[in-house]
Amino acid sequence: MQAAGEHLLSQVTQSLYGFCSGIDIVELRMKLSEIISEYDIKRIESEVAHPDLKEKIELSLAGKQLEGLSKITLDGYRIHLRIFADGVKKKVDDVTTADIRVYLARYKDQKIATISTKLSVLKSFFGWLTAEEILPRDPTTKIKPPKKEKRLPKALSIEELEMLREACQNVRQRTLIEILYATGCRLSEVYAINRKDIDYNTQSCRVIGKGNKEREVYFSFKALFHLKKYLFSRGDQESALFITERQPYRRLSKRGIQREIGIIAAAAGLQKKVSPHTLRHTFATLTLNNGADLVAVQELLGHENPATTQIYASITAERKREQHRKHLVQ
Structure with missing residues (x-):
């Protein structure tokens, strides 16, 4: 019999002998040994997952x-x-x-x-x-999620956005800033865009977001102007929208995009941390503060749950005062 089976047999017989006095331990062990011999027994080590x-x-x-x-x-x-x-x-x-x-x-x-x-x-x-009926009950049902910290996304102000634009040292940097801000895309979405995806007639392109869901995003005139300028400056045949500066040319990595935004932010002298997601926050916050419909912004951002977009609707004090003056019946 395998060592694991022997170990199991010893543990079972000792446990039963402790609970039931007067039993023949030798006979019990022999009977259990016959039963266990028909099975391949492996011991689960406590150090590893089951x-x-x-x-x-x-x-x-x-x-x-x-x-x-x-x-x-x-x-x-x-x-x-x-x-x-x-x-x-x-x-x-x-x-x-x-x-x-x-x-x-x-x-x-x-x-x-x-x-x-x-x-x-x-x-x-x-x-x-x-x-899927693999489990009869869900052990997580009674566990409530912890209360979320109420933190507003750290969007850039209009002045800070302009500082970023002015700090760009080349056309690729400026195009990155404009595309990320105008579309509100996630880093992974911008990374995956190809040149052929751009529809210049509608000033838009389609991206694949979370859950492999496709949606249409739109460019501003500024974004399209700098994008054309950037693509015209390139002499490569690489399909990616953003590529490395040095040969062999290849798609600019997500880390490369993050690094480039960090370089621009440092050159602009901004004290706050700026990432591609900061520009997504900025797109959502500034468009909502400018009167955009919440449902439309939800669609543009690719949010499945309206509550995710709702966080951006906590508008600035200036916007609150403006709305108060505009809508209060005197």
Whole structure:
């Protein structure tokens, strides 16, 4: 018999002998040995995740992939779920609400957003298993998400946006600023745009956002002017909209775009941190403050949930005063 089987046999017989006095331990061991000999027994080491939980994680990720989740989102889910599996070390059927609460409590010193993300991933995982009837119940149902910190996105003011524009040292930098601001695109969306995607007649292009969903975004006259100028200055055949400055020319990486925005912000002398996402925040905030419809901005940003766009609707004090003067019945 395998060592794992012998170990199991010893543990079971000792436990039963402790609870039931008067039993023939030798006969019991022989009978159990006959039964166990028909099975291939492996001991689960406490240091590693339970194989059942790992198997269910991969199964759920495969299901989520079929539902259209992007590779980036799936990779993020996989990391969070593997950390959870390594921490819990149970079969998925044995995971309780208490296990999940204990796991999340380990991160009590982390930001609320971190805990919310971890819980959101677990709710998605167990919710999927329950919907597929792999689990009879969802252990995350009773766990409420922590209250989110009310932080407004740090958008640029009009003056700061102009400072960025003035600080650009070349046409590629200026085009990056104008495209990110005019379209409100995410970094990953701008990174993936190709030259052929641009429709000059409608001053727009189509991008693939979260959940592999396609939407149309629009350029301003400034963005289109600098984009044409940038593309005219290039002599390469690379399909990407933004490419590296040095040969061999290739698509400018996401990290490269982030670095370029950081260089421009430093040259502008801005004290706040500026990233491609800052320009997305700026697009949303300035357009809403200028009277844009919330639903339209939601569509332009590619937000599935209106509540995500609503955060930008907390308008400035100046805008509040203007609205008060304009609409108050004297």
